[in-house]
Amino acid sequence: MSHGNARLSAFVSSITLLLLIAPFIGLALATPWRHFGFADGDASAIGVSLIYSSIALVLIVALGTPLAWWLARHQIRARWLIDVLLLLALLTPPLALGLLLASMYGPYGPAGNLLERAGLVLTNSAPAFVMAQFYSALPYYVIAARAAFENVPRELEQIALTLGHSPWHSFLHVSLPLARLGLAAAIALAWVRALGEFGAVLIVAYYPQGIPVKLWVNLQDIGLNAVYPLLWVFFIVAMPLPLLLGLAARRRHLF
């Protein structure tokens, strides 16, 4: 019986994997390998994506980690409200998120108006690009990082205190290393979300063009064949960080 079950689950798993891989087989088949060439501006789109996504990622980790920690470790009265808020941010379709951002931070938005006077333009600018990525990836990071911190036994953090470490040291030397697998997954998730964001970026930052918007532009202006080369590059530049994080987190001494 269990033998049959194992076979069945292996069979279903193969089908699932095949479904997963099918679009990429399509990509490999459709790519014009003999005439593999880039459209104008593809190179700069790669640079824009990498640099601004990195900035967005740093901001997400810097601001999201304290929030995730606070949610994981403190008794909060309106916890359900915060959960709803996070869920809301997670559920908002990217295009709608872009519109919301434009309404708040655009030239006629209440915050955008003020910031523009201070010299920070959040429409069709590098900061706008980073902002759109930040908003689309932050909730994913916070939820994943919170789960990572919740899995750290509180007793171990308390033992660190009784051994003379300050709460901050205890966080650095116990909570962070023990949460590293989950945190690495959270960072990888945020990176992939930020780099791949299209809808929100399209609305608030058509320029500068990162890879997702450039793919769209290439499709509109030139056609499908101009999409494939850039898409290959997208995979190549997007993959290493999550892979490295996954590998590094599985080793014992990351920190």
Added chain:
Amino acid sequence: MRIDYRIDHPIALHAAFDVEGFTVLLGASGEGKSLLLRAIAGLTPAQGEPFHGMAAQHRAAGYLPQGYALFPHLNAWQNVAFSLRGAQRRAQAMQWLERVHMAEFAERYPATLSGGQQQRVALARALARKPQLLLLDEPTSALDPVTRDDVIAELIGEVHEFGIPALAVSHDPQLAAVADRLVLMHNRNVIQIGPPNLVYANPVNGAAARLLGHRNVHRGRIEGSRGARRLIWQDGAVAFPIDNQNDTDIEVDWTIDPEAIHLVDSRDALVEAIPATIEVRQAMGRTTQLGLRCGQSRLWASISSDTPLPERLAVHLPTGAIRCWKKDSLS
């Protein structure tokens, strides 16, 4: 060292006693013993001495929680070195590991160590912090029953060697028996303090006797006039004469030493005997412990292993061997 702590939340608790050498606080689960240790370590809000009002990281208390809580991402010497600073921290950690006879396991991770080995690493880690007081939460609960006596002997030897007062909380009467000083807790009150031999010989009441692992502790009632007092044992469905009681019409806890129980043949009507059947035999070398069913309850009798059992088994409880404690309304 004098311990005097008061906790209000999550349960109300007040405990005051001295810790000398290896002191065991014995109490049933749910008494708040672990909570008391956490309070002394500064991990839960409480008022009291020592360490009044200090943050946990400033209290010179070495805390070993149940299961020892070694850091799983650090190996043995890194665990011990956790509280150490400076270039010499590895060498110092190795010295501590040597003192608890764990130097050869320095590179091993906690998951690969046995319960007793983890306990020694945790002890070294706590000692490396140079505490004034050691706090041990149920130190025997994670031990393998085969090696536990040796592990406890080693632990106590080390505590004495380091000369730091240690407070262990436990519900394990065997651990209590090896303490330098014993504190009994019942209904969140300290009910008896003393050296274990005296406490074992004279438990202050039935609850204390139960905590200490006395096997035959039962409820009963004294009735009858002077000279004709009887102990009614409802669960055993019997009553028998008792002559060493002053009060009558009172509820009591009573006990009898398993060795004092006589096994007789129920056809032998010379003495007042209680019919019994054997439920379980615990053969322990020269003596055998018999679990005897009497009515709704059980009596334990200890006999020499080569004693032949009567054909129709009954037990006789010599009056002089029975101890009674008047039940107070609290317990």
